[in-house]
Amino acid sequence: MTGGQGVTLRVEACGKTFPDGTRALEPITLDVARGETLVFLGPSGCGKTTMLRIIAGLERPDVGGRILFNEVDVTGIPIERRNVGMVFQSYALFPNMNVAENIGYGLKIRGIGKAEREARVAELVALTGIEGLVHRRVDQLSGGQRQRVALARAVAARPSVLLLDEPLTALDAALRERLRVELDRLLRTLGITTIYVTHDQTEAMMLGDRIVVMRKGAIAQIGTARDIYFSPASRFVAEFIGxxxxxxxxxxxxxxxxxxxxxxxxxxxxxxxxxxxxxxxxxxxxxxxxxxxxxxxxxxxxxxxxxxxxxxxxxxxxxxxxxxxxxxxxxxxxxxxxxxxxxxxxxxx
Amino acid sequence: MISIRDRLIFTGQLLFTLLVAAFLIVPAILSMLAGVTVNYFQGIRSGVTLQWVIQVWELYADTIARSFVIALSALTVTLIVGIPAAYALHVRGGRLSRVVEEIITLPLAVPGLAIALGLLLTYGGFSDFRRSWLFILAGHVVFTLPFMVRSVMAVFAAIDVKTLDESASSLGASPWRRFLDVIVPNARPGILAGSLMVVTLSLGEFNLTWMLHTPLTKTLPVGLADSYASMRLEVASAYTLVFFVMIIPLLVAMQIFADHKRRQGAGR
The missing domain is CATH 2.40.50.140 (Nucleic acid-binding proteins)
Known part of the structure; x- marks a missing residue:
């Protein structure tokens, strides 16, 4: 598939109606630049996670919706061939593997040899600051350590798009604040096109190059943190931010x-x-x-x-x-x- | 200070427990003793012997061997069918999955005799199949499959296998790779528990097997009934002894395993 760090991403008229008739997402169109971090922000049930899952390839958009990576239509391509990296809210680390095996799994799947794999894992371990944990079982890790492993695992195979679903929500406030800073530094270092979903406006403002405020499955406003803070498009946005x-x-x-x-x-x-x-x-x-x-x-x-x-x-x-x-x-x-x-x-x- | 009343209650409870235990255990012990007694009607005074056990072995070795072949085959089939089935049912969810799950579970509620009758009516005409041990295997798979599926599904429900699956897929793993690398290793406790259950149930199954067997395809419990009906009491008792020796290690393993899992669960 598309290689290299970061692609341009286009979401075209992607709506989502669930089989029971619930409209989770109105048709949405937006573009994400190469290396940009776009944050979907909104209260629970606003459709932001559905949007992320459509971009990931875990959900299919309604007929007519398309997802393009570098202008190539990937709508029909399953997630395992989209070359994405994803961090789940629960981290979903594999309990049957240790930290190094977790981080290296995507590389192993891609048939990368042991030596190269180990070098890459070591690089990521250093980048995320989890030295000394590589041989631990994942149930021996703290919440913050799990978050770092999940992130290292997601970026190990140099994905085209990095998708993060509320990656800090499961942590306590003090840790969240520290990891927010770390995550910001890391995302800028990696330069991967990133989609970040959160309900936390501080996280959104700090991490997002642009923020998409969502409400009831539709976009309430797209803009930089400053735009959204100082010139909210609606009462909803004004009240939601700050x-x-x-x-x-x-x-x-x-x-x-x-x-x-x-x-x-x-x-x-x-x-x-x-x-x-x-x-x-x-x-x-x-x-x-x-x-x-x-x-x-x-x-x-x-x-x-x-x-x-x-x-x-x-x-x-x-x-x-x-x-x-x-x-x-x-x-x-x-x-x-x-x-x-x-x-x-x-x-x- | 323990009052006399408390002590009386304790003693009463202890006696009651011992009585119940004796009620269950004494017949089993008597039966096993009978199997090594020279002449049951003269009692243990007539001497202790292994001749009956040897006779059972000579008469029924093939039956015992067949039982193990069937049990292990049932295990193989339930593993191959049951784990993917549990995975599919869990990941798909929805009403259809519930219905399928109920259908798989049905043999637990339907008497073994009725299942056997159903199999006979459906496949009785295929006489080669009807006459072979595979016919009994089919019955045992129907009967034990729900135990495998249920115990694997219980683990899936506990570890959020759906998100693990999604996370493996996001890393590029094909469905088959995900199944082998992530799903099966993490379902191992359920697979082990289910396997022990399937083997034990298959070895001990009587109702269904009795309906399905032919004189040439007897299994351990059917042979037991056969020896009760047609042999002298000592031989039948020796058979019971053999049966216990075969099945009790499995039951103990199951118990140890359950305890181990509980301790692990508490530790977490």
């Missing part, structure tokens, strides 16, 4: 009319609008001369900042991130200022 305030209000003469005052906005919309304001783009100022004010409800000190809820300013309490040095307590009346460009108009839902 903490945010969704404010529904009337807009007149470039001003947003709120219970606690008026906020100037950039967009010349008028009538009922829905806008998004990120907590970190709201500044706490003195009430004097403030266009908007409210009363502080909860104060949660997080360390690098403190997160407040301010009620009375909008219809619902606003989340506000304040500097950790700011002396403030519940019940204080504060002024709020928001730069007009930080207020994003959102499409309906």
């Amino acid at each position: 903490a945010t305030n969704i404010v529904e209000a009337e807009c007149h003469d470039g001003m947003l009319a709120l219970p606690g005052g008026r906020l100037p906005i950039q967009n010349g919309a008028s009538g009922a609008v829905v806008v998004m304001i990120r907590p970190e783009s709201i500044d706490i100022i003195s009430t004097e001369g403030a266009v908007l004010s409210g009363r502080v409800g909860d104060v949660s000190f997080i360390g690098d900042r403190q997160r407040l809820t301010v009620s009375g300013a909008a219809h619902k309490p606003l989340l506000v991130d304040a500097p950790n040095s700011l002396g403030i307590k519940a019940g204080d009346i504060v002024g709020l200022s928001v730069k007009p460009e930080a207020i994003r108009l959102l499409a309906g839902d």
Whole structure:
């Protein structure tokens, strides 16, 4: 099949309807560049894993859908001849083989000789930092070690496309954070075209060159982490990515009319609008001369900042991130200022 | 402080247990003793001898050998058919698989005699087949296959074999390679348990075999019935002794194996 590190990948009108009639995926078309990491992000049941399995060759798309690697149609080719590498959520390491045998299995299948196989395994062991574990049985490994073995095994045979299905979900938070950094470094080193599925937005933003936000089997938005964070295409995306305030209000003469005052906005919309304001783009100022004010409800000190809820300013309490040095307590009346460009108009839902 | 009441209860329970055990074991022991007694009606005082055992061996060696041939053949067939069947049923899933599984399991619920009658009605006309030991083998495979399929499927369910299979396929392994490299090695505990069960059941099967056998294709238990019906009591008893010697090591192996598996399961 297609050789070499990384191919261009094209998903063309791939939908998926299961035999019982459930529509798991609306027909989706998208292109992935050579060496790019594309992250499918969405809540469970949004179709992201189905998409991954279609690209892998574990599921067939509905009639009319096509998958192309380097512009070659691979839709009818079974997974074992697609030259993909895959990391499963449960890792699916072979319990009857030790670590080295697991990593070398794909090479053995391809008929690569013992010496070359061992050299490649050693290389991957070093790359993933699991030296000293090669002769262990897989049930003697910790979660993080299993994750590394699964990754080493998936990339051992230099796949055209690397597919990762929630590879960090099974780990605890601290380990997840560390492995996220490691994984990022590794994916950049390898330069393989990578499809990554996750429901964790931090993972998505950190690892993805581009992110596909999915909802109910359809694409809600495709873009870089910045695009999606700062200019969400819909209310769903805004709420799914990061903490945010969704404010529904009337807009007149470039001003947003709120219970606690008026906020100037950039967009010349008028009538009922829905806008998004990120907590970190709201500044706490003195009430004097403030266009908007409210009363502080909860104060949660997080360390690098403190997160407040301010009620009375909008219809619902606003989340506000304040500097950790700011002396403030519940019940204080504060002024709020928001730069007009930080207020994003959102499409309906 | 252990009260008198507790002690009484304990003693009562112990006596009851011993009584039940005796009820089960004493006849077996008596029967085996009879097999080495010179004259059963005079009792053990008449002396101990191996002549009856030797006589049984002379009369029934071919029967015993045939039993083992049938048991091992049944094992071979259930391995070749049962493991792929269990794999297919597990990986495919869905309603059809459930139905097939139920059909395979049916011989457990249907009396052996009824299965035998069915086989006779269907294949009785093929007289060469009807007369050969292969006819009995067919009956034993029908009867033991569910045990193999079930015990292998139980392992498949425990190790998420479907994802293992998918992960091997993502590494480039063909279905056949996956089956040999990943599926079978990981199903080994189930395959071993199933194998012991198949051999033991085949060696001990009577109902079905009795209907299917011809005078030239007797098996161990059928020969036992035959010796009870037509030999002197000591010979029949010696036969029982031989039967126990054959089957008990298998039962013990099965038990040891089950214990080992349980300990492994607890360790995990």
